Amino acid sequence: MKNKNLLFTATCFALLLSGCSSLGVEPWERDILAKKEMALTASPIDAALDDHIYFSKEASSGGKSFGGGGCGCN
Amino acid sequence: MQLSKRRDVKALLTTATCALLGGAQASATESSSEQWQFDTAVLFYSESERVSAVEAIVAGQKSFANDQRLNVKLTIDSLTGASANGAVAQPNAQTFTRPSGNGQYHIKADKTPLDDTFKDTRVQLTGQWTQPLFNDYTWSVGGNLSKEYDYLSLSVNSNLARDFNKKNTTVSAGFSYAFDQIEPEGGLAKPFTTMAVDSFGTPEFDDAFAQIRDGSTEDKNTLDLLFGLTQVINRNTIVQLNYSYSDVSGYLTDPFKVISVVDQHGMSQRAIYENRPDTRTKHAFFGQVKTHFNNTILDASYRFMTDDWQIDSHTLDMRYRISLNNGHFVEPHVRYYTQSAAEFYQPFIQDDAMALDYLSADYRIGEMDAFTVGIKYGLPMSSGDSLSFRLEYYRQTPKNNGTEAIGALKDVELYEPVDAIIAQVSYSF
Numbered sequence: 001m002k003n004k005n006l007l008f009t010a011t012c013f014a015l016l017l018s019g020c021s022s023l024g025v026e027p028w029e030r031d032i033l034a035k036k037e038m039a040l041t042a043s044p045i046d047a048a049l050d051d052h053i054y055f056s057k058e059a060s061s062g063g064k065s066f067g068g069g070g071c072g073c074n
Numbered sequence: 075m076q077l078s079k080r081r082d083v084k085a086l087l088t089t090a091t092c093a094l095l096g097g098a099q100a101s102a103t104e105s106s107s108e109q110w111q112f113d114t115a116v117l118f119y120s121e122s123e124r125v126s127a128v129e130a131i132v133a134g135q136k137s138f139a140n141d142q143r144l145n146v147k148l149t150i151d152s153l154t155g156a157s158a159n160g161a162v163a164q165p166n167a168q169t170f171t172r173p174s175g176n177g178q179y180h181i182k183a184d185k186t187p188l189d190d191t192f193k194d195t196r197v198q199l200t201g202q203w204t205q206p207l208f209n210d211y212t213w214s215v216g217g218n219l220s221k222e223y224d225y226l227s228l229s230v231n232s233n234l235a236r237d238f239n240k241k242n243t244t245v246s247a248g249f250s251y252a253f254d255q256i257e258p259e260g261g262l263a264k265p266f267t268t269m270a271v272d273s274f275g276t277p278e279f280d281d282a283f284a285q286i287r288d289g290s291t292e293d294k295n296t297l298d299l300l301f302g303l304t305q306v307i308n309r310n311t312i313v314q315l316n317y318s319y320s321d322v323s324g325y326l327t328d329p330f331k332v333i334s335v336v337d338q339h340g341m342s343q344r345a346i347y348e349n350r351p352d353t354r355t356k357h358a359f360f361g362q363v364k365t366h367f368n369n370t371i372l373d374a375s376y377r378f379m380t381d382d383w384q385i386d387s388h389t390l391d392m393r394y395r396i397s398l399n400n401g402h403f404v405e406p407h408v409r410y411y412t413q414s415a416a417e418f419y420q421p422f423i424q425d426d427a428m429a430l431d432y433l434s435a436d437y438r439i440g441e442m443d444a445f446t447v448g449i450k451y452g453l454p455m456s457s458g459d460s461l462s463f464r465l466e467y468y469r470q471t472p473k474n475n476g477t478e479a480i481g482a483l484k485d486v487e488l489y490e491p492v493d494a495i496i497a498q499v500s501y502s503f
Binding site for chain 2: 025026027029030031032035037040042043045049052059060062066
């Protein structure tokens with residue numbers, strides 16, 4: 001069952017990668033994506049502060065970045 | 075005048091940063107200071123009747139030739155206030171001993187027990203070096219040190235990313251390894267032992283307190299792996315998909331938390347210290363899409379996390395940045411979070427049900443919903459600086475995970491909501 005899941009995930013990933021090659025822009029079309037506010041983490045400071053709050057107050061971490069650490073957690 | 079003041083601050087921060095990095099000979103000349111970019115912020119976090127925190131961050135980034143980049147960050151935060159100790163509210167007043175053994179606190183009838191002596195200051199220093207490596211590869215390595223009175227955390231991380239398809243597709247893999255050590259004042263409580271309360275201030279109490287202590291230091295190790303795929307969809311849209319794996323081993327118990335042991339009438343007989351498993355494995359799947367419209371940017375993300383404590387969680391986050399005139403912007407934010415309870419979470423236990431390996435009444439690993447609504451307002455300042463304000467409201471709603479309240483517990487609030495205000499001012503220069 002676990003192997004099947006792994007195979008399924010690997011297949012999805014491969015399909016995704018091959019599908020990706022038809023997407024995207026030419027280098028001269030990056031004007032909008034190059035804007036600071038279009039970065040995936042546009043405000044790293046806000047993200048760091050939020051991660052610390054939610055890591056301390058909830059049972060989840062990770063996903064977007066590495067999980068928190070060094071915790072004044074209460 | 076204002077410009078020179080600004081340069082003074084920047085030069086000062088540059089000198090401080092260089093000194094911290096050990097580059098004593100690097101003087102804060104005008105040319106080198108111009109290459110540093112600083113983001114600074116102060117955040118206030120305040121829960122009604124509970125914890126308050128002030129957190130200050132100074133983050134510096136210096137770019138070098140060939141796209142090399144150094145990031146350093148100093149965080150200082152200070153925490154005070156009251157925190158739920160895990161015990162249930164009762165129709166009568168209750169007395170608890172502080173974790174240090176140096177005092178007691180009294181909880182009024184019908185009130186959720188909060189330990190009001192929570193106090194800590196944390197200093198955190200992080201550094202990250204990023205550079206291109208061969209063709210199409212970017213490599214990054216970093217470290218983190220965090221210290222508070224009773225807690226130390228050290229970590230290292232590294233990440234490798236490869237671009238494909240004219241840099242429209244990026245695949246990355248990284249790891250982080252952390253070592254954490256806790257050394258609470260008054261030592262660590264033995265799991266499942268009864269909190270010493272009676273005869274406080276006498277030698278009998280001191281004996282009883284000493285008997286339930288189990289050493290002074292514990293530690294844990296965390297290995298995180300992060301795999302990511304970033305894809306440019308078109309001129310306006312970018313998507314990210316991540317998978318992260320986290321393996322934590324060591325002391326995962328919260329030494330400050332207890333559970334109420336109640337009789338068949340729901341009346342508390344005693345409070346016992348909690349115990350959590352010494353390993354935890356988490357898997358998180360994360361997706362984010364960011365789209366630019368005419369004058370707005372939509373940033374939406376979703377995370378599913380599952381772990382071997384049987385906690386599953388869903389996090390939805392959405393920001394919508396609206397550009398106004400003259401470079402000002404306003405950005406509303408909503409976040410929804412929901413989690414299921416850890417398999418060993420119980421809000422209380424009955425005194426005939428003691429044969430358990432693990433047990434915690436910490437609401438943070440119980441069933442819970444939470445939501446955040448907020449708004450950010452940003453404006454450009456002279457010479458490329460920027461200023462922003464953020465105000466958010468965060469509400470946690472702990473829920474019953476299927477435990478039936480008995481006797482007196484039917485008439486008290488077992489799952490008290492927590493309300494918090496988050497206010498932040500940021501300045502970049």
